[in-house]
Amino acid sequence: MTTLISRIRITALLCSISFSSLSALAGETKDAGGGGAMENRIEIKDFAFNPQTLKVKSGEKITWVNRDEEPHTVVSVEKQFKKSSALDTDQEFTITAGAPGTYTYFCSVHPKMTGTIVVEK
Amino acid sequence: MSDYISHDHEHDGIDRRGFLKCMAWAGTGVLWTVSGGVLASKTLAEIAKAGTPLPATDLSFLQISDSHIGFSKEANKDVTATFKIALDRINAMPTPPSFLIHTGDITQLSKPEEFDTFDEVLKSCRTKDVFYVPGEHDVLNDGGKLYRERYLKRVEAKGSGWYSFNKNGVHFIGLVNVLDLQAGGLGQLGDEQLEWLEADVKGLGADTPVVVFAHIPLWTVYPQWGWGTSDSERALGYLKRFGSVTVLNGHIHQVLQKIEGNVTFHTAMSTAFPQPSPGTAPSPGPMKVPAEKLRSLLGLTNVEYKQGKTALAIIDSNLS
Numbered sequence: 259m260t261t262l263i264s265r266i267r268i269t270a271l272l273c274s275i276s277f278s279s280l281s282a283l284a285g286e287t288k289d290a291g292g293g294g295a296m297e298n299r300i301e302i303k304d305f306a307f308n309p310q311t312l313k314v315k316s317g318e319k320i321t322w323v324n325r326d327e328e329p330h331t332v333v334s335v336e337k338q339f340k341k342s343s344a345l346d347t348d349q350e351f352t353i354t355a356g357a358p359g360t361y362t363y364f365c366s367v368h369p370k371m372t373g374t375i376v377v378e379k
Numbered sequence: 380m381s382d383y384i385s386h387d388h389e390h391d392g393i394d395r396r397g398f399l400k401c402m403a404w405a406g407t408g409v410l411w412t413v414s415g416g417v418l419a420s421k422t423l424a425e426i427a428k429a430g431t432p433l434p435a436t437d438l439s440f441l442q443i444s445d446s447h448i449g450f451s452k453e454a455n456k457d458v459t460a461t462f463k464i465a466l467d468r469i470n471a472m473p474t475p476p477s478f479l480i481h482t483g484d485i486t487q488l489s490k491p492e493e494f495d496t497f498d499e500v501l502k503s504c505r506t507k508d509v510f511y512v513p514g515e516h517d518v519l520n521d522g523g524k525l526y527r528e529r530y531l532k533r534v535e536a537k538g539s540g541w542y543s544f545n546k547n548g549v550h551f552i553g554l555v556n557v558l559d560l561q562a563g564g565l566g567q568l569g570d571e572q573l574e575w576l577e578a579d580v581k582g583l584g585a586d587t588p589v590v591v592f593a594h595i596p597l598w599t600v601y602p603q604w605g606w607g608t609s610d611s612e613r614a615l616g617y618l619k620r621f622g623s624v625t626v627l628n629g630h631i632h633q634v635l636q637k638i639e640g641n642v643t644f645h646t647a648m649s650t651a652f653p654q655p656s657p658g659t660a661p662s663p664g665p666m667k668v669p670a671e672k673l674r675s676l677l678g679l680t681n682v683e684y685k686q687g688k689t690a691l692a693i694i695d696s697n698l699s
Contacts (some may be wrong), residue, residue, distance in 0.1 A: 276553055299654065304661040304662035304664070304665070305604070305662040305663065305664065306662075326662070326664055327452045327453075327454070327665050328449075328664050328665075329516070329519060330489055331519075333562075335562045343490060343519075343520050344489070344490060344519040344520055347452070363562075364563065366560055367510035367515050367516075367519065367560075368515075368605055369560040369561055369562055369563060369564045369565070369605065370563065370564075370565075370602075370603070370604070370605045372562050372563055
């Protein structure tokens, strides 16, 4: 089953050992700047992902931005997409939605923080 | 750096409010003394200020926690300075502790340069023997590899970094509960570590004082904020038969204490920044407070200082 596709810019090469179900990696971690117009954004604030459930279309980008003073991560519960590195304040992490399905993720630093992405065709 | 504290030294004798203020601004440590198998704690500031020598004890050691080197936000823009002040306090003690225990979150982001800064500053400490357990901030991107390379040199660590050692008849156990955390869960020790723990204490007499230290509390402080360890009950089960068990944790940046049977649970303050009391803020993030408010907030952490004849014990009797 193909899944969400992710890429971390800096570590793209290091991380190129992809999970079996993944194809191309296409995400990045960066400091928050202008932000793309049609991006699906998930804000991390007060130790929560907002929105907690996000619906996107396959092929769309999803960007998390950390607005807390604590570092957070974005990690697929089922390891269906590449995890982010620890995001410091105002850092972003972007993936591209892959195959339709429901993907749960959490912050591996604060595992009480969980979220869901629903990818529609 | 130490100006604030020096100035404070020249003023009145320590009172509760002044002391709390000092603690809040300067970061602090807690000195534990073992006498007859019962641990009592004494605040560093009190010892330094009163100039009283430690009572004759079998052993004394010191816990510091949550230095978060690299943090530079509003709650404390210079955590290195406050860490230094904490070390100054240790150095000012009439009788230095035998060793230090650091209960994790040495750094903010597990960066090599943050560890470097910590190590460099720590060189100023008269007490050279330090035992560590990692916080989640120390194992962010590499599963704790860098942490283990640096901080486990003097112990025989197993697995992801747990170990035990004996000092003056006291058995110390350093546990790791910040790795391989599960979605929706709390801190975690894991089966391998728990099995090791069971075997580790098996041969000990029940009268052996046991000190367990780990970053995240090994009791459920506030699960909504992840302040607890999912499988700590099992660990405590292995320690049930001991007459004196002391559990020392960090993570929550405030002093809380609970006594349950023969087990005393205690969390230490951070040397970096305070965190809110459980449930009193939208999140457990760094607490930004003005100086004058700080004292009262710390005063609300339900810490009671019960003065004994020779020691100022910290006992939180209000925590249920």
